[in-house]
Amino acid sequence: MAVPKVMGTEIEYGITVKGDPDFDPISSCVLLVNAYREDHAGEILWDYDQENPLADARGFVVDGEKYTPNQQENIARNKTLVNGARYYVDHAHPEYSCPEVTNVRDLVIHEKAGERVLEASRREANALLPHGTHMLLYKNNSDQKGNSYGSHENYLMDRRTSFKQIVEHLMPYFVTRQVYTGAGKVGSENRSHPCRYQMSQRADFFETEVALDTMVKRPIINTRDEPHADREKYRRLHVIVGDANLSEYTIYLRNGAAAIVLSMIEDGAIDRNLSLRDPVRGIRDVSQDIECKLELQLENGKKLTAVQIQSEYLDMAMRWASTRELDAITLDVLSKWQDVMECLVRDPMELDTRIDWVMKRTLIEGFMERKSLDWDAPQVRMLDLQYHDLRPDKGLYYILERQGRAERIVTDEEIAAAIHQPPQDTRAYFRGECLRRYGSAVFGVNWDSISFGVEDESIKRILMDEPLKGTKEHVDELLENSPTAADLVRNLRA
Numbered sequence: 001m002a003v004p005k006v007m008g009t010e011i012e013y014g015i016t017v018k019g020d021p022d023f024d025p026i027s028s029c030v031l032l033v034n035a036y037r038e039d040h041a042g043e044i045l046w047d048y049d050q051e052n053p054l055a056d057a058r059g060f061v062v063d064g065e066k067y068t069p070n071q072q073e074n075i076a077r078n079k080t081l082v083n084g085a086r087y088y089v090d091h092a093h094p095e096y097s098c099p100e101v102t103n104v105r106d107l108v109i110h111e112k113a114g115e116r117v118l119e120a121s122r123r124e125a126n127a128l129l130p131h132g133t134h135m136l137l138y139k140n141n142s143d144q145k146g147n148s149y150g151s152h153e154n155y156l157m158d159r160r161t162s163f164k165q166i167v168e169h170l171m172p173y174f175v176t177r178q179v180y181t182g183a184g185k186v187g188s189e190n191r192s193h194p195c196r197y198q199m200s201q202r203a204d205f206f207e208t209e210v211a212l213d214t215m216v217k218r219p220i221i222n223t224r225d226e227p228h229a230d231r232e233k234y235r236r237l238h239v240i241v242g243d244a245n246l247s248e249y250t251i252y253l254r255n256g257a258a259a260i261v262l263s264m265i266e267d268g269a270i271d272r273n274l275s276l277r278d279p280v281r282g283i284r285d286v287s288q289d290i291e292c293k294l295e296l297q298l299e300n301g302k303k304l305t306a307v308q309i310q311s312e313y314l315d316m317a318m319r320w321a322s323t324r325e326l327d328a329i330t331l332d333v334l335s336k337w338q339d340v341m342e343c344l345v346r347d348p349m350e351l352d353t354r355i356d357w358v359m360k361r362t363l364i365e366g367f368m369e370r371k372s373l374d375w376d377a378p379q380v381r382m383l384d385l386q387y388h389d390l391r392p393d394k395g396l397y398y399i400l401e402r403q404g405r406a407e408r409i410v411t412d413e414e415i416a417a418a419i420h421q422p423p424q425d426t427r428a429y430f431r432g433e434c435l436r437r438y439g440s441a442v443f444g445v446n447w448d449s450i451s452f453g454v455e456d457e458s459i460k461r462i463l464m465d466e467p468l469k470g471t472k473e474h475v476d477e478l479l480e481n482s483p484t485a486a487d488l489v490r491n492l493r494a
Contacts, residue, residue, distance in 0.1 A: 002263035003234070006156040006426060006467045007255060008100050009111050011244055012093040012149040013118055014138035014388070017129065025092035028125075028135065030076055032094050035124035036117060038082055038420075040439025045071065046078040046088065047446035047461075050228075056212050057163045057225040057235065080445040082436045083421055084428030085110070087117060091215075093149050094118060094137070099428030100447070100467050103329045104256035106423055108248050109410045113418035115139060115246075119390045139244045140388035141201035144381065146189055148205040150214060151244035153255060155237045156229065156467060161266050166237070167210055167221050169265050172274040173258075173313055174220055174241045175283045176306035178203060179292055179348075180340050181254040183243035184357035186364070186375065186384040188288070195288045196375040197364070199357045201243045203287035209279050214240050220279055228447035230465040237262065241283075246388065246397040248409040249354040253340060256333030260317050269320040274309055275299040290361070292344055307344045314341055353407045356397075360387050363396060430470030433479055434488075441485035454486040462492060 015032065017023045048068045054061050069077060077089040084099030096114035101107045118137055126134050142148050157166070182199030192204040211219035224238040239258070245251045264270055276282050277297040285294055286306045295303040304312075314337055321334055343350040352362040364383050373379060389395035400406045422432030427448075434450055435442060443459050444451040451461040464470050482488035 002266035003156060003158045004102060004468065005259040005263060006100050006102055007104070007107055007259060008098050008154045009107065009255070010095055010097040010150070010152040010154070011111065011114060011139065012090055012095045012151070013244075013390070014140050014143060014149065015092075015094060015135065017133050017135050019133040020130075026089065029089040029092065029094045031128065032118075032121050032125045032135065032137075033079055033087055033089055034076065035128065036079065036087065036121040037124070038079075040082055040435045042440040042442055043075045044078075044080055044435070044439075044442050045074050045444040046080070046086070047444040047449060047451065048074070050446040050449055052226055053224060054212075055225040057223040058210075062212050080431070080435060081117070082432045083110070083113065083418055084423065084426075084432040085114065085117075086447075087114075087121075094121075099422050099432070100426040101423045101428075102425050102468070103327070104252055104259060104333060105329050105409065107255050108251050109414050109418045110423065111251055112248065112410065112415045115390060116415060116419055119392070122390065137390040138385060138388040139246055139390060140183065140385070141244050142185065142189060142204075144187070144189065144385075148190075148202060148218075150240055151202070151242050152214075153239040153242055153258065155239070155259060155262050156227075157235045157237050157262060158266050159227075159231070159233055159235050161235075163223075163235075166262075166265055168275065169270045170221060170261070171209065171279050172276050172309055173261055174239075175276060175279050176286055176296075176309045177254070177257065178243070178283070178287055178357075179306050179310060179344055180257075180337075180351075180355050181242060181245065181250060182287065182355075182357035183245055183250075184360035184384075184387070185287075186381055192284050193288065197290060197361060198287040199290060200283075200287040202241065203283050206241065206280060206283050220283060229467055234467075243356070244388070245356050246395075247354065247356045247359060247406060249336070249407045250356045252409045253333065253336055253355075256330070257313075257317075257337050260320075260330065260333060260337075261313060264317060264320050267320065270316060272312055272316065273298075273300055274304075274312055290348070290357075292348055307341065311341050311345075314338060353400075353405055359397070359400060359406065360384070363387070363400070424472035425468070427464045427467055427470030429472050430464065430475050430479075433475070434485075437479065438485035438488065452485045452489055454484075454489055460489050462489075 079087045086097040098110040178200045183201045185201045188195050190204040207217045208219045210221045212223045222238045222240045227234045227236045282296050292307045351358040387396040392398045422428040443453040448465050449463050451459050
């Protein structure tokens, strides 16, 4: 039986400083991250010793050097937040990794909380910038100059499931899911065929099927084998093929449907061969097929559209679901997935309040019609970018939301609470509460460990290799009986 799909996302944001001719993205990111303040005290290291980004899921370790910053740089570039999230500088972008959650509704809440954290940071950072300059942030995946940055998903999986089987069943799914997960994009990049508009921000940048890298020759399926959990029991599927979405509905379906498909793979419920003859070409072709009519060549000789391939996965998911007792959220994902597929068959434009690429297309085409513009107009490019602006009063997605033209999944109150509160049903609760209660005594943090410097003793590292332990139910009594970090360490030893 499939393991629980503990999940999370890592979003890299676009950043620029208007009015600064000497804009340096790295120093701007450091300023941004450090502008965000929380109540807990202490300079906390991110524990790079616990990471192994060169391990490959195909059973080997890639040659290379693991990057480990010095202590000063580590502190300057990393923040671990009381809600269990990590907020840091990744290369030349600010990145927000939300805490681990057990269901896709909580994922929407915590990914959206990340947007609020970034926007709060931006406002604080702007107060420190020279007069006449101001920082802007975008939740998108491309600077339209040939550079792409990621929106990564992570899912807990059973280590016993063959990685070869995972690749076989996920490849057609990832190539075609952009019909409901794309963020929308004007034009093309990276030597892709010219187009006016396409579904996905990221599709232009995938150049191979399976590989470890995330920045050069990006693969559709990433092979990083870094579980951040008990390696004997689990793997973490690191998904780099998605877009950075703003629509709550799109995020909900993106992660919710993927979690279902992964559970089906573990349960042996994928009983159809949907392998594509050319996935790399396919992912670009699907993205540009905004009418959803193009047929893809399968290895078995059949031809199916992306919508038809997704409908095959949905049909298998419905059969799988009929043999199990599923929670209400999973059943809701299935219902929404079915509804979206029916809309895509009839007319994709029916999804103009739910799916990002359709919402953006509707907005842009309405503007073009009113202003008598074509797709090459610079105003159209600006409108594309403005959709992703994190400023609540300027970002076009947020304006649609306020106008009731974006279907919601969660509430503003839930998002506001998640800025300061970790999920209660994963180890993120223990991580976040330790930072809140014992911040000045916390020495280092990673997803699967937390280290304390207590009194005159050596650093004490507490391992957290079970994502479903360290929950509120498991540790609240322990925390209440541990007024100090030293008490906590002693109580854990007892």
